[in-house]
Amino acid sequence: xxxxxxLAKLVRSKNAGPFWLTIDIMFDDAEAYRRARDAxxxxxxxxxxxxxxxxxxxxxxxxxxxxxxxxxxPRPQSSGSKHDSDxxxxxxYAPLLGLEVPG
Amino acid sequence: xxxxxxxxxxISDRAVRVSGSEFMxxxxxxxxxxxxxxxxxxxxxMGGVRDPxxxxxxxxxxxxxxxxxxxxxxxxVGERAYEIVTRVYGRDGVMGALEPQRGSVGGHEAxxxxxxxxxxQELSRTIATSLSHLAVHNPIPKWHGLISGxxxxxxxxxxxxxPVYEFHLNHVLVPDSxxxxxxxxxxxx
Numbered sequence: 603x604x605x606x607x608x609l610a611k612l613v614r615s616k617n618a619g620p621f622w623l624t625i626d627i628m629f630d631d632a633e634a635y636r637r638a639r640d641a642x643x644x645x646x647x648x649x650x651x652x653x654x655x656x657x658x659x660x661x662x663x664x665x666x667x668x669x670x671x672x673x674x675x676p677r678p679q680s681s682g683s684k685h686d687s688d689x690x691x692x693x694x695y696a697p698l699l700g701l702e703v704p705g
Numbered sequence: 706x707x708x709x710x711x712x713x714x715x716i717s718d719r720a721v722r723v724s725g726s727e728f729m730x731x732x733x734x735x736x737x738x739x740x741x742x743x744x745x746x747x748x749x750x751m752g753g754v755r756d757p758x759x760x761x762x763x764x765x766x767x768x769x770x771x772x773x774x775x776x777x778x779x780x781x782v783g784e785r786a787y788e789i790v791t792r793v794y795g796r797d798g799v800m801g802a803l804e805p806q807r808g809s810v811g812g813h814e815a816x817x818x819x820x821x822x823x824x825x826q827e828l829s830r831t832i833a834t835s836l837s838h839l840a841v842h843n844p845i846p847k848w849h850g851l852i853s854g855x856x857x858x859x860x861x862x863x864x865x866x867x868p869v870y871e872f873h874l875n876h877v878l879v880p881d882s883x884x885x886x887x888x889x890x891x892x893x894x
Contacts, residue, residue, distance in 0.1 A: 620739070620872040653803045668713055678802040683871035684744060684790050684822055687801045697805050 606643070607699030609634045615694040620681040623691045624674040625698065635669040643701045644671050652697040734883050740874030747866035748829040750819040750837050752855035758847040759854050760810045767791060770843045777835050787823035787832055794818065826865055833863040
């Protein structure tokens, strides 16, 4: 079965201000985007499980016009603080890549 | 900015035309206020572990090191505040609390970054120097006698990093007027 990493053109993460992380899953093919979107594999429960976060804090947006799925949630610690390990938040998307996309 | 009616069209391999987004004026004028505070001074240590017996029990080995450094510091510099942040690359160094596969080291080596933070550079360096000695000789039950369990790429292993900060202010202000918070001085020249 294809994974999100197989289907997406680009998956990336970055800071959204010092207290939030945001992840963009972008497609260059409307069919692939709809397949990932309609499978509903990127949802609050899945993100909460993968990242050990509270589901209530997670925002998932399916952005049809941009052929992109956007995930945002608060960082466990603010950017650059003592316990932070990724000041720009650039390497926080990897757990999503293995999600299997049916269809 | 409202983007729900925005359109994104590729007009070449390198350019995108964006149209349909809309700027909405908020009736209230606000100012974003962000600020940091200094949390202390940092001295870091970097080291690698290759011994499979240490890697197999890395958590307890690090917990023992943590106990030993606390005792050493209490007996040498006394009751002064400090913190040691330990990151294990090869396990959860990149993602920390967000790492879903944080259980154990999967590969045949690990990189450890220790960050000592206290109120002064001198104290952080003193603690880091003790930590480097205790870490390299931190024993495991498998081996009898003094081990050298950490490969430091540099000597001396302690690296001063200077003052370190963290975000502290994150507020939205509603000023009396857009310029009320900004001092303006006029001079005749």
